[in-house]
Structure formats: C-alpha cells, structure tokens
Amino acid sequence: MDNPEDFWDSFYRERSQVWSGEPNKFLVREAASLAPRSALDLGCGEGADAIWLAQHGWSVTAIDISAVALGRAAAHAAALGLAGRIDWQQHDLAAWTPTAAYDLVSAQFLHSPVDFPREEVLRTAAGAVAPGGTLLVVGHEAFPPWSRHPAPEVPLPRPAEVADQLGLAAGHWQVETAESPAREVTGPDGQSAVLTDSVLRVRRLDH
C-alpha cells in the first residue's frame, strides 16, 4: 500500500487503540520547563501529547495524516473537556506549509514507512518556531525489530545529525538537549528489546 493516508488509516483501524494513551516522556520532561503558550504537535496520532499539553495550559494545534487517529484524539479530548484547546488538523506533512508560528513545535516519533520526506518535514517544522520558541524532535535512533519500515537495519540520525539536517541558521539557534537515551521496551507480541531514542531540543533565539 503506497498511499500514506491509506497506510496510516488502516494501521490505526487494526486496533481500537494503538498507543498507550500516555504522553511521550521526553515531551513531558522538556516541556515542563517552558511557559505554556502555543504548541504544534506534528504527527499527533491518537493525541496523548496534545492532550497533555492542553491540560498543562498550552493552546495546541495537532496535525496528522490519519483521520482515524484524529477522530480518536478529538473524541478523547472532548471527553476530557479540552475540545476548545486543541485544533485537530488533517494534513499530509509532506505537502504542508505552516501559516503561523508556535512557541513549541514537537515531533515525537514522526517516522513513516511510506513515502515520507522526514528531513524536509523537520526543516519546515523549524520554520514554524516563533522567536524564543522551542523545537523538540524525538525519534528512534534505530528502528525496533518489529518495525514495518522497509529498511529497519538502516541507522537513523543521531541528535547532532538531526540538528545538521535542520539547516538552522548559525547564531540564531541554540541546542539545549541532544541525547541518545536507551530504554527497555516490550513489542506488540511480547518481545523484549532495548531501543535507543534520539532527543533533540533547540531554541530559536529571540533576535
């Protein structure tokens, strides 16, 4: 299946809930020290991060390609009384141009096995950060053994490489976090693995 929208809709339809419902731990850790203003969550999936941000005072725009995921996310937010604090938008990020600037732009595990120009999307994301704002890119440094990615053995960029790929203008950005933490995880069929994540937080300086 080549069409990314169809791929992700059918991925989400396989189960009534795919992700844990908990926010990503590095989002929670990194956003905790920021003043809650406007946030953009790219590839928001079932919405746990956007919901956590809204619960902590952020005004959130959350984008995903999958209407199935967005429907679940919006229903969950509405049940929590947060409907007015999150603007759920369906876009293909490969063809999306931001029309506003945000104090926090977050991309959490924004990986896709189908036709996804991740570097370009992240560069566009950097362009959506307001002066003084933060870009947080968290992802895999290596795909899990059960990944559906067509080339799971290909290593993914480490945080410093992600920073290079963003093409940030010298003197206008500061790297605040660049880490490769490891964690133990359990796969969909109960398999154990140790995964390494890539955590990059950069701040756009206020000039």
Ligand SMILES: C[S@@+](CC[C@H](N)C(=O)[O-])C[C@H]1O[C@@H](n2cnc3c(N)ncnc32)[C@H](O)[C@@H]1O
């Ligand atoms: C691995 S999931 C991560 C979801 C969520 N950020 C999380 O950490 O639980 C990747 C998400 O990116 C979305 N996605 C993939 N390709 C996309 C695209 N071209 N445009 C927008 N969203 C996309 C998928 O639908 C999926 O929800």
